[in-house]
Amino acid sequence: MLPIKRFYHILKVCIQHGLEDLVTKDNQRHLKRLRWLMPHIKNQYPELSRGERLCKALYELGPIFVKFGQMLSTRRDILPPDIVDALASLQDKVPPFDSLEAEKIIRRSLHQPFDEVFASFESQALASASIAQVHAAQLCSGEHVVVKVLRPNIDKKINGDLALMQSLANWLVKYFPASRRLKPQEVVKDYDKTIHDELDLMREAANASQLKRNFKDSDLLYVPEIHWDHCSEKVMVSERIYGIPISDIQGLDAAGVNRQVLAERGVKIFFTQVFRDSFFHADMHPGNIFVDASNPELPSYIGIDCGIIGTLNAQDQRYLAENFVAFFNRDYRKVAELHVESGWVPAGTNVEDFESAIRTACEPIFGKPLAEISFGFFLLRLFQTAQRFNMEVQPQLVLLQKTFFYIEGLGRELYPELDLWKTAKPFLEDWLKERLGFMSMLKHVKSDLPYWREKAPYIPNIVFDYLSAPKNIEETLKELKAMQIQHVELANNRRGTYLGGVLFAGCGFFAISVPWVWAWPILAGLGLVGLLIMWIFTTRT
Numbered sequence: 001m002l003p004i005k006r007f008y009h010i011l012k013v014c015i016q017h018g019l020e021d022l023v024t025k026d027n028q029r030h031l032k033r034l035r036w037l038m039p040h041i042k043n044q045y046p047e048l049s050r051g052e053r054l055c056k057a058l059y060e061l062g063p064i065f066v067k068f069g070q071m072l073s074t075r076r077d078i079l080p081p082d083i084v085d086a087l088a089s090l091q092d093k094v095p096p097f098d099s100l101e102a103e104k105i106i107r108r109s110l111h112q113p114f115d116e117v118f119a120s121f122e123s124q125a126l127a128s129a130s131i132a133q134v135h136a137a138q139l140c141s142g143e144h145v146v147v148k149v150l151r152p153n154i155d156k157k158i159n160g161d162l163a164l165m166q167s168l169a170n171w172l173v174k175y176f177p178a179s180r181r182l183k184p185q186e187v188v189k190d191y192d193k194t195i196h197d198e199l200d201l202m203r204e205a206a207n208a209s210q211l212k213r214n215f216k217d218s219d220l221l222y223v224p225e226i227h228w229d230h231c232s233e234k235v236m237v238s239e240r241i242y243g244i245p246i247s248d249i250q251g252l253d254a255a256g257v258n259r260q261v262l263a264e265r266g267v268k269i270f271f272t273q274v275f276r277d278s279f280f281h282a283d284m285h286p287g288n289i290f291v292d293a294s295n296p297e298l299p300s301y302i303g304i305d306c307g308i309i310g311t312l313n314a315q316d317q318r319y320l321a322e323n324f325v326a327f328f329n330r331d332y333r334k335v336a337e338l339h340v341e342s343g344w345v346p347a348g349t350n351v352e353d354f355e356s357a358i359r360t361a362c363e364p365i366f367g368k369p370l371a372e373i374s375f376g377f378f379l380l381r382l383f384q385t386a387q388r389f390n391m392e393v394q395p396q397l398v399l400l401q402k403t404f405f406y407i408e409g410l411g412r413e414l415y416p417e418l419d420l421w422k423t424a425k426p427f428l429e430d431w432l433k434e435r436l437g438f439m440s441m442l443k444h445v446k447s448d449l450p451y452w453r454e455k456a457p458y459i460p461n462i463v464f465d466y467l468s469a470p471k472n473i474e475e476t477l478k479e480l481k482a483m484q485i486q487h488v489e490l491a492n493n494r495r496g497t498y499l500g501g502v503l504f505a506g507c508g509f510f511a512i513s514v515p516w517v518w519a520w521p522i523l524a525g526l527g528l529v530g531l532l533i534m535w536i537f538t539t540r541t
Contacts, residue, residue: 006164010061017057018043018050051086063094063130063151064161068191070130070285096128102135102149109232116140117230121147127287131198131307136240144240145227148201155199162192190398198307201236207306208238214277220269221301222292243290243302246410255293262291262299263415267423269301270407274310274400275317275431282310282399284406310399315342318435320400321428327378328425332359335382345391354389361385379404 014020045053058069072079073087103121107114114121122136126146131154135147151157169184197203205226212223224239231237244251252259273280281288281303290302312320319342326334336355339345345354361381379401383391411418 006160010164010168012041013057013060015041016044017053017060018046019054019057049082049086051083054083055086055090058090062157062161064158064195066090066094067130067195068165072187094128094130096125096133097151099123099125099135101152102133105149105152106147106235109235110230129287131195132201137237139227139237143227145237146224146240148204148236148238150199150201150234158195158199162188162195165191194308200233202231202233204305204307205231205236205238207309208304210279211273211281211303211306211309214273214279219298219300220265220272221303223303223306238304241290241302241304243292245286246289246291246301246414247286249413252291252293252299252414256296257291257293257299258297260415260418261297263411263418264423265299266301266407266411266414267418267420268427270403271424271427274312275321275428278312278314278317280310280400280403281306281308282403283308284403284410286410289410308399310403312400316397318432319344320397321432321435323382324424324428325432327362327382328421330363332362339386339389339391345386345389349389354386357385357388358382374408 045056048056055069058065069087069090073084073090079087100123102125103114103123110117117140118137119140119142120138124135125133126136127134132148132150135149137145137147139145165188166185169188172184205228208223209226211221212225215221215223222241224241227237227239244255244257249259252262270280270284283305284303288303288305290304292300292302319338323335323338326332326338333351333355335358336349336351339354340347340349340351361384362378365378365381379397383397383401408420411420
C-alpha cells in the first residue's frame with residue numbers, strides 16, 4: 001500500500017517543476033491525465049531547463065532524493081547528457097537539523113557521560129549532508145575531532161521513500177514501456193544498497209581505517225584517525241583535518257600548490273587503490289577531498305567520508321587492466337575476447353561481431369590527441385556497446401566508472417593539460433608484468449604449498465589417470481577445485497599449467513620423502529621443468 005500523502009506530495013512537486021519533459025512525448029499524455037486531478041497546480045519554473053527543474057524538485061523532496069540525484073549523476077550510460085550535467089551540480093547543501101537533537105543522539109551512543117568525553121562541542125554544524133551532519137569538538141584528552149551524526153529517524157524515512165521509489169519504478173515499467181531502457185528498477189535497487197551501506201557509521205569507520213592502513217607511511221594520501229571508543233552505528237568520531245578544499249583553485253594557487261603534480265598524484269592514488277589494494281574510495285566528489293599544502297611542490301591529498309567503497313576481485317582487476325592496455329594498442333579483438341573470458345558477456349557471444357561493434361564505438365575516440373581523450377567516456381562507450389551484447393550490469397564496474405568520472409573531472413580542473421593515458425599506461429603495463437611474471441608465479445606457488453602438501457599422496461594417481469585417459473580440461477579443473485588445489489593462474493585454462501604444477505609440487509614433496517641421494521637431482525630437475533611449463537603457459541594470453 002503506497003503512502004498516499006507522500007505520493008501526492010511527490011506528484012505535486014513534479015508537476016510544479018514541469019518534470020513531464022523528462023519522458024517522451026508519446027508518454028506525456030499519461031501524465032496529462034494526472035494533471036486533471038490537480039488543475040490548480042502549474043509549472044512554476046518554465047524559464048528553467050529540464051535539468052535545472054529536476055534539481056530544484058529533488059531539493060524540495062528532501063535529502064533522500066538529493067542523494068538519489070547525486071547517484072543518478074553518475075549514470076551517463078542510461079541518462080541524457082543534459083540531465084546528467086545538471087545533476088552533477090548537486091551538492092550536499094542540506095539544511096542542518098537541530099543541534100540539540102544531535103547532542104541527544106551522541107549522548108545515547110556514548111558509553112560514558114558526555115562531559116567526560118568532550119571538553120567542548122560546537123553546536124553549529126560544520127557541514128550538513130543528506131544522511132548526516134558534522135560538528136567540531138575537542139576531547140578531554142585535548143585532541144580536536146569532528147563528530148558525524150546520522151539524521152534522526154533517517155532509516156525510517158529512507159525505507160519509506162525507497163519503498164515508494166520502487167513502486168514508482170514498477171509503475172513506470174508497466175505503463176511506460178519506453179522507460180525500460182532507463183532501467184528504473186535496477187537503478188533503485190543499486191541506490192538501495194548504496195544508501196543502506198552509508199547508514200552504518202561503524203562500516204564507514206572501518207572503511208576509513210582500512211584505507212588509512214593501505215596508505216600507511218605514504219605521502220600521497222592521508223585519512224583521518226578514527227576514535228573507536230566513541231563510535232557507534234549512528235555516531236562517528238574522527239580526527240579533525242585542516243586542508244584546502246580540492247575545488248578551491250584560488251586557495252591552492254595562493255598556497256603555491258603545483259597543480260600539475262597534484263593532478264598526477266590524484267591519478268596515481270586512484271590506480272593504486274584499484275589495482276594494488278582492490279579497495280577504492282568510490283565517493284570522491286569535491287566535498288570529500290582536501291589538499292595538504294604544507295609542501296606545495298609535492299602536495300598530498302586528504303580523504304574523508306568513506307561510506308562508499310568499491311572492490312574488485314583478482315579476475316576483474318586483471319581483465320580490466322588488460323582491457324585498458326588492449327585499448328591503448330587498439331587491439332579490439334583482445335577487448336572482445338576479454339569480455340567473453342571474464343564472463344561479462346554471455347559465453348556464446350560472437351567475438352567477431354563484438355569486435356566490430358567495439359571498433360565502431362571506440363575508433364572515433366582516437367581522432368583526438370590522447371591528452372583530450374576521456375577515460376570515463378571510453379568506459380562509458382565500452383559498457384554501452386557491451387550492453388548491446390547482453391552484458392550484465394556489474395555493480396563494481398558502475399562504481400569504478402563513477403569514480404573515474406570524478407577523478408578525471410577533478411584532475412583536468414586542476415590541470416587542463418593532464419594526460420591520463422600517459423600516467424595510466426605505464427602503471428597498468430608494470431602492474432600486469434608484476435602480476436603475470438615469473439616471480440609472481442613463484443609467490444602464488446609458495447602460498448599454495450600447504451594445499452599441495454595435503455594432497456601430495458594423491459598426485460601419482462592423478463598423473464597416472466591423466467596420462468592414461470586424458471580428460472576434458474573442464475572436468476579436470478572441476479576435479480582440481482574439489483580437491484581444494486588452488487592456483488591463481490589456472491584462469492588461463494591451459495593444460496600445461498596443470499601438468500606443470502603437478503610436476504613441480506609432486507617432485508618437490510617426493511624429493512623430501514625419498515631417501516636415495518641420486519633421486520634428488522633427478523626430481524629437482526623435473527620440478528624445474530614443471531616450473532618452466534607453468535610459467536610459459538601462465539604468461540601466454
